[in-house]
Amino acid sequence: MKSKLLPIFLFLLIILNGVLIFMLVKKPHENLRNNPSNNFLTEQLQFSEDQKEAFQVLDEEHRNLMIHFEETIKDQKDILFSSFNNEDFNVDSLTVKIGLLEAKKDAQVFSFFKKVRRLCTAEQAKKFDKIIKQAIRGGERRPPNDGRMPPPRNEGMPPPPPR
Numbered sequence: 001m002k003s004k005l006l007p008i009f010l011f012l013l014i015i016l017n018g019v020l021i022f023m024l025v026k027k028p029h030e031n032l033r034n035n036p037s038n039n040f041l042t043e044q045l046q047f048s049e050d051q052k053e054a055f056q057v058l059d060e061e062h063r064n065l066m067i068h069f070e071e072t073i074k075d076q077k078d079i080l081f082s083s084f085n086n087e088d089f090n091v092d093s094l095t096v097k098i099g100l101l102e103a104k105k106d107a108q109v110f111s112f113f114k115k116v117r118r119l120c121t122a123e124q125a126k127k128f129d130k131i132i133k134q135a136i137r138g139g140e141r142r143p144p145n146d147g148r149m150p151p152p153r154n155e156g157m158p159p160p161p162p163r
Contacts, residue, residue, distance in 0.1 A: 041116065044131060045124045054119050062112040069105040073098060 039059065042052050076098045083089040113132060120128050 045120060045127055051119050055116060058112065058115050065108050069101060073101050
């Protein structure tokens with residue numbers, strides 16, 4: 001019985017090794033995520049090839065700026081949260097600086113979407129506006145990773161505790 005199973009197991013191991021080698025060489029899982037032509041907006045708006053090329057240029061510039069903002073904000077927050085022992089530290093100036101960086105980041109996101117909208121035809125612009133409006137409202141309500149549903153958005157803050 002053992003001698004009959006050995007060739008089967010050997011064959012399965014060879015097949016699995018072949019699949020793993022393919023995954024390491026081709027990396028199909030990375031190609032889907034990093035391919036700007038597979039962008040949600042370009043698919044939804046059905047951009048032409050010229051529009052896709054212009055979008056890719058805008059997207060690359062935007063991504064680089066966002067990375068810069070994220071790194072700068074992270075550095076400032078690292079300084080903030082590593083200063084617990086420093087009595088002479090001015091928290092207000094650093095939090096204002098972080099707030100200004102966040103505001104600049106938001107302005108850049110707005111500017112990016114405004115440039116993307118300029119690429120659109122009139123029909124695409126209408127669809128673009130709907131997509132952005134839905135994104136601002138939060139889109140579909142999906143449960144977070146731990147499976148619990150977030151609180152409803154329309155209810156606002158909970159009532160204050162009784163005194």
